[in-house]
Every structure is written in C-alpha cells, then in structure tokens.
Amino acid sequence: MTHTQLTQLVQALLDAPQSNPKVKEFAQSWIDAEGTPKQEELTKQLVSVAEQNIALIDETIGFAGSELATQILGAEGAANLLQHAKDIKAQGAEFCDCQACVAAKNIIDLKAEIE
Structure with missing residues (x-):
C-alpha cells in the first residue's frame, strides 16, 4: 500500500x-x-x-429501529434505514454500508x- x-x-x-x-x-x-x-x-x-x-449490521438495525433514530432521521428516514439494513443483512452484509x-x-x- x-x-x-x-x-x-x-x-x-x-x-x-x-x-x-x-x-x-x-x-x-x-x-x-x-x-x-x-x-x-x-x-x-x-x-x-x-x-x-x-457498526455491525445488527447494531445498525438496532439503531434504525430506535426512538433515537426517529428523532435524528425522522420517522421516514429511520424506517428507510431499517429496511435498507435488513435488506443488506439478508444479502450477507456483516457491517453497515x-x-x-x-x-x-x-x-x-x-x-x-x-x-
């Protein structure tokens, strides 16, 4: 490198x-x-x-489903992040992207x- x-x-x-x-x-x-x-x-x-x-993907999912995420990102932003995190986990992701x-x-x- x-x-x-x-x-x-x-x-x-x-x-x-x-x-x-x-x-x-x-x-x-x-x-x-x-x-x-x-x-x-x-x-x-x-x-x-x-x-x-x-962040591990499970940490991201936990955050995205939290009240804090809703406060920071808004309800739609948190829901979008949660769905995205679940989608990439289903594809094998180990970490947040x-x-x-x-x-x-x-x-x-x-x-x-x-x-």
Missing part, C-alpha cells in the same frame, strides 16, 4: 458525513501530521480507530499492510 492510498483511506474517514467527531478529529490529526513522526505514531492507531468505530463504515472497513481489510 502506498502512502497516497493510505491518505485516501484516512480522507474518506474524514469526509464521511456519518463519521463521529472523534474519528474526524483523529483523521484530521493524521492528515495534519503529514510527513512527521507523529503521523507514523497515528498510523499505528489507525486500524484500532477503524475497528472501534465500524454508510460511507463512514465503508471507509473503516477498507482500513480494517488492509490491516496487515498498514501495521
């Missing part, structure tokens, strides 16, 4: 609207540390950050090359 490819993965975490603030802060710190020893240290933490912040989770999964899949 090239540094450019790794940068693209981290940028995807930062750009994903669904990434939580801690992930966005981590990703921005990684990008800001370009070419420094600090970036090397942050790279060692990257897979762990991704693993801690990816939002941009943030896809970015995290891409990092996790390359764990051996990153660490």
